[in-house]
Amino acid sequence: MTATPWLDPEEKEAWTGVISIALLLPGRLEAPLQRAAGITLFEYMTLSHLSEAPDRRIRMSGLAFLANGSLSRLSNVVKRLERRGWVQRSPDPDDGRYTLAVLTDAGQEVVVAAAPEHVRSVRELVLDPLTRSDRQALARIAAKLRIRPGDRRDDDPH
Template sequence: MAPSKDPTWLNGNEKEAWTGLVSLMLLLPGKLEAPLRDVDLTLFEYLTLSHLSEAPDRRIRMSELAFLTNGSLSRLSNVVKRFEQRGWVTRSTDPDDGRYTLAHLTEDGYRLVVEAAPIHVRAVRELVLDPLSPTDLRALARIADKLRVVHPNLEKAPRDGRRS
């Protein structure tokens, strides 16, 4: 986006919406992460394990996992390396295409997700879902879809969430 010489300043409604969004972006992750400290996980780590637990056979390509967690491959690789050291994940070459690496959730990793999931869901309900009406939830989903940001190093997934 090229900067214009004279910016169009925010009006009161726009400023209120923008500062509300910034507050959510900056404060909500920490509030969602705090309860996960009970199981020694960050929010990113929990999301990584959660997506692995939902994948077929608890196995997924690292590039797909990076897309789902909104993380870079290097960040994800560092997290998965720590998970390997803890016995929660293993990595292997994709037998269908040797150019890709698969991450596989172990039984110990799955047990951790089962332990952490109720903690995370309680926080999500308390901090995000319960304060909203059904109309608010639909609006939030519409807004999130319109503002969806895709990592520049990863292809954009179709709006239905499936990827080729």
């Protein structure tokens, strides 16, 4: 049995920074969205990704990945968004085994209205306190850790 390689002070500080970002930042980004649009950060990210997809439609499995959630969590959120008239689900005409999420015009209006508040929060809480060099380093770190939506680890094209 090998000894556990405990974190040294520099590693512990780096880890504490990363986990603090992961656990605390989402709530700080969500609060203004709740006040301005009555939506959660996950709902906003779901609507936002749909708004950027070709024809405002994407397979649920791909949307779950982009929104950084499980398919079951996304299904629950999309069900709520459907009840509000912001998203519709339909079978994928190219392959009926998949379900498409489609952003409605009403959903597009919500994301367009919420986007300025979200961008303000992102700037205030994340981007403005950082230098250009810090932002570049953050992007490089995220790329190295392969944690961005474009950094898929599997070969699933959906």
